[in-house]
Amino acid sequence: MSYVARGYGGDRRRHGNYDRREDRRPVETEGQRIQKSIFKLGEAAEFLPSSELPVLAKTLRLSLSDNIQSISEGFRTGVTEEPYKIPYFSALFTLLLQPEPDEDVDNTIQELVQSVFNELCKSFQTSLDKLAWRDLRLTIHFFAHLALSKTVSASSMLDLLQSFLIVLDEPGVSYERSQAAALCVGEGLIRAGPILYQYNPTAAATIISTINSSFESAKSQRSLTRPVVRLHDMDVSGVDVFIGALLSTLQTLDESSFASLPPCLPQPHSLFPESNISLDIPAFIVPPEEIELGRSADEGTRRKELMPAARIRLFDDEISPNPSSPSGFIIRSTLADTINIFEVNRKECARIVLELPRWFTWGTFKEKGRAGPEAAVEESAAIMGWALENTILEVTLAEFALLPSPPQTLVYYFALITDLCKLSPQTVGPAVGKSFRKLYSLLGEGLDVEIARRFAEWFASHMSNFGFNWVWKEWIPDLALPAFHPKRCFIRRVIELETRLAYHDRIVKTLPEAFLASEAKCIHETPPGPDFDYDDPQHHFHEPAQSLLNLIRGRSQIDEVIQLAETLRSTIGDTVTLAPETSPDSVVRSITMQILLHVGSRSFSHFLNAIERYLPLLRSLGSTPDDKIDFLNAAGKFWQRNGQMVAIVFDKLMQYQIVDPSDIIAWCFHSSDRREASSEGLIGLQEWDLIKAALDKAIGRVSIAQQRVNSLRKEEEDAKAKVKAGKAELSVDTMDVDSTEANRARDLESNHKTISEALASALKAYSILTREQKTALARVLEGFVTALSVNATPSISLVIAADGWDHRVDWTQVQWECWETWGWYRHFCRYYAAQLKSYAVTLESGPLAKVLTAGDRAHSGMLVSEIWTVALGRGVNM
Template sequence: MSRRRHSDQNDGGQPHKRRRTSEPLVIEDRLESLIFRVGEKSTSSLESNLEGLAGVLEADLPNYKSKILRLLCTVARLLPEKMTVYTTLVGLLNARNYNFGGEFVEAMIRHLKETIKANAYNDAVYLVRFLSDLVNCHVIAAPSMVSLFESFVNVTQEDDVPQVRCDWYVFTVLSSLPWVGKELYEKKDVEVDSFLSQIESYLKQRQKIHVSMLQVWSAEKPHPQEEYLDCLWAQIQKLKKDRWQEKHIVRPYLAFDSILCEALQHNLPPFTPPPHTEDSVYPVPRVIFRMFDYTDAPEGPVMPGSHSVERFIIEDHLHCILNSHWRERKSCAAQLLSFLGKNKIPLNYHIVEVVFGELFQLPVPPHMDVMYTTLLIELCKLQPGSLPQVLAQASEMMYTRLDTMNTTCIDRFINWFSHHLSNFQFRWNWEDWADCLTHDLDKPKPKFVREVLEKCMRLSYHQRILDIVPAAFSVLYPANPSCVFKYGDESSSSLPGYAIAINLTNVIKNKAVNEDIFNILKDVPNPNQDDDDDEGISFNPLKIEVFVQSLLNLASKSFSHSFSAIAKFHEVFKTLSESDEGKLHILSVMYDVWKNHPQMITVLVDKMIRTQIVDCAAVANWIFSPALSHDFTRLYIWETLHSTIRKMNKHVQKIQRELEETKQRLAKQHKRRDDDDDSGREDGPLEEQIERLQEKVESAQSEQKNLFLVIFQRFIMILTEHLVRCETGGINVITPWYKNCVERLQQIFLQHHQIIQQYMVTLENLLFTAELDHHILTVFQQFCALQA
């Protein structure tokens, strides 16, 4: 590459000109490929690859310095699992070209500030860790790194800032110390001790009421689910006690020590952490997921203890691989299984624990749930001998601990397990779980098995479940997903509305239109009033009953038949649902027809919201209505509610986006007018559009706020009734129903926390007041603590 020549002569030949403009692009692409792929499988050793690449980059610095700087800053952020490879490369470049080393350090500090200002805190952690590892490569002077850490720790002394801000700066320092602690302590032990004691003081006084809301299991045994900073602090304390020696970080720079120690070092430019602003959004606290210890992997290498820094390093590396490769499950699985140092640890146990740790992470997993499912399937294919066994062991452990497992995590366990079984012919030793048949059906174990079988049926068919699950489990079998038509046989002929339902059925079969339906329905007597409104606008439960029952029964063959029927008679639905009672009754009748088919209920509710037959608040009220009390703790009910909330949130975001885009168009129009000095042109249409959209945004936000108020109000009512009933009857408050209900309330807060944050003041003033029972108020206080 160094022999490349760039001629300044212009001979006027077009081919030469074209070659000259495209050659730099080819070189840039090659540089990118070389940098991104260094350290991957190669016939040469990593050391010779690094040496070769350093030579190539040095030769290209005169012409491509800014590109090389940008690429190295990018890999520092995007490929943290290869961090020590890249710090070694930067060290070698610095040894060859001191000025470049200085420019790289300055670029990284600029990059760090921008990343923090952009709220990209996970990326910023890796940038700081990269800078700290450059101390080991003799690029950055140790005292200068200590000064950066001190500026981070000093954030804990700031006034009126949220705890999560201080948490992030403390975490960033502590999580860099496994890489650089030894080097810093040898050179600046007094200063390191000083900022560590400052961190200790901070950790002792920080509040942690959020912890129980984020724990996967509430029980302390066998593996306590520790708060992430407490766990990391214990690991760093142990590392310090071990004289900062660790065994799992691959350090390629040690091979180049004789070259690197000759290099001149740089001081970091002074760094002031960007101040806290209203737009700052810090990572929420986490809990460290623990499922295994050394006793669970009796054969092979020993699993490091939960407070050893090796456990942190291994898990952090696996999280980095997941984060870098999650879009491509095959390469992600292969990368996880080719973990460096895998022979020193029980790798499969670590992988399974880390994958489930992410899947169960609260408030939400880092990636979509299905990614973890497909990744585990891929891992089983690559390691068919051992990984499925570890996964079975993990499933068994989680099943035995269902009593203390968080309800949201149980949902994710159900979805993962059923999906996983569907990829392996539903093979499972169900007899091992026969103990669930001796429990009350509302207890966690039988509920879990029932929900798993329900989900498995969605992924296959009813008879298949009956064939693969022993008959002893029949009490937990999913119902045959058939439609229940109230007026289906002559024994129901005495029911009010029977004759009209039969008439409606015949008319619909004969290609009726909306007008025909209205003509039949106008004769339906209204049980609620003496003389019914001919137009059918007032709420008449019997009208709704006969129409919805008849139509859904006729369209019961498939989802698409039901959708077509709703579309064809949309006008009738809209008329019957003009009142709030009408909306609620349509949902209740639909539930009566399809109570044996939860998936149909979920999709029909979705369709009715989309077609504006019912609104989101009506769905929330229906879910908390007595009609649904029998299914209140079923998983599909909560999937329906969360889907409803997401639809409302998307609706608000869509209108807000339209408003922003229109404002930008108007601003561009103003700029053009100013540039053309054309003061006579009107912007009327755009300004009117903005006004209309602003009204729509306000109306949608009001609807969104109302939806959350309805949901929280209904939770408070239903929980208060339970608490009063228990108090007056002298019964223990903590029942399976109560645990489920409180954790569903937590789930609403957690899954939609970014939206709910906007309405905190209203919620505090109207609903979660000091007079509220502490059982319910605690949930709100835990939620507030997440961003406190």
């Protein structure tokens, strides 16, 4: 306990006799105080812009001459990290140029403010060099608001937007780059539109037309990122994407000749006189996309291909703003930016987003008992009074549900929503419940399988933070649906995840009796533990398994264990009659794998120790793909009641190179006996998780190998240059050469040789891993093609037909499994599009050759081909 807390430190401090090491916090400098004052703008309990902005502006003017850099940094930080305050930052900057009549200031004030502006432009150039698109976009917002107050000239603002518009006309520009540039231009035009339209009425129409025409070719990819899927209906009209919402907003404003700003945007600049000084934004050129020289086309990086991102809607326009309306676009964009910026501090993010109404026009959100800010104009009829918490939830979940992958890790969104509930349980809690019910209602109505997977993880995680309390009785009628209906799959998945996060017995107590019945198949009667087949004395192979188990449990020498395994391989067929398709080798592999898992089932460390100790045993028993399938079958059966452990064991077997990623993929597609599926090759969530883990392992290995090759190439070039320089220093006359220099030259040559050999070895390893990655991708593609087109039955083909979807209430279990398999095929193509492009020629001449020439559009093979073509960005009109 602290002595100060007990009163002993008080006298010592009063007499100056205390250890100054107790207070070593650095003293805040004047520059830091200035930056903080800008960054903390408007965070008092009551914010009155008409009085507070002039006071802060006066304070900044008095310190301008000595703190230009600090003031500039304060504005830059505020603009790029607090986007909701940008209108107020721009008003503050405008006031810097307008000293009050009775204010005693230096005549050079305008030059000093110009210097601050120049520093901001330098920061903008730095962001441009790095292609930091979000910082660029938010700074353009700042410039646009300055243009509204005539602090920045309309001509230079228009030139800035047009410099980004040029990006859209670049040959071969990527979708990611073109979307980022279009958002910079479009969002700048939304805010500066009124002043730019006055300056050049035709410029706005030109900008809108250019953006629209640039994204026509990307429309087909919307079909792969729609949150709600109709396999028979590939029409992409009406699909809400970022660029689509931007264009709708711009067209709405253009129809009114940009007469005013969107009504949700505050206009603090209107509280003060217009600026009589106009600054010019310097000319900027957007640098080209960085292309890494020497990068192989086969590089298997983890990069995801950006596609037109479709957003999910959960609530009506009366509850949350329509993203295609001017106010809705700005509100949702500001919320999304804030959520992504504050990813480093979710608690602060939760606090800020709940206080967002103070940064929008009064009336934008429904608020109880709060007076509007002085900067607010009269409430407009266009302001709906939306529900803040529902809007926050919808925007957060729209980010969380983005396909192919969300901007942040899923756990961030889970934790953010939890913190929102803790800050305001009475208002956020009901919004969360409504979101649960809306997403659940979309299950079986076409909700994308990947979004359904994320939803299950969020639901289980959220329940774990609030006592696993849910109204499960609402879902009892859904237990009558087929076993693999999306709602049944969701319920099973959630209960499985909850069990992982708590205990089996605890979760059982939270569920109604209907969910515990064996016919409901929602939860196992016993906790998820191992199933050791050979522990039963009545089992045919109990005795040989016990003899091997005793050796392994006793940590016998590896040679002794291998010798016993070899003996069992030669004698096991003589003692027991085996099925025709079963060999003694297969039986021994199954026994060995289950014994190692049994010994290691006590804990994760026990499992790793057992596997590592007897790696030579496993390698001696199996080397062919069929042998490895035996290992996987044994592991899958041992942990059949615990899917998490199956994934962990498979991952470690890949890590120790007992099995290859392609072996696990083959097991997932062809080992249909492990589920109740009646059609081989159809996969569900558990199989997809294993397939994805195998692909990520193969891709990750190639990425690491590529990095090593690049590093060794650089070292090899440096070593070669040193050898060349060393030779140049040597005298032509070898008699005059100093022995030290000669030895140094030999050392350099030796080092160069060593590095060259290491590089040759790394290139060989890279080549092998690249082939392994290509094989894994081809194996997945072949599995999907075979299941969905080559072996498709009329019953399965009905899943992709319009009349089949209309009668989905009558679908059988196999048909729902087929629908889910189609969903994972779509996700495979869009999620790994970057890697698939690298091997497109090989894959199209191999697994896809059977379906690429299909002529009947209604045939499932044609749909397989179309999804593939769209994922690779070839613009098929669907």
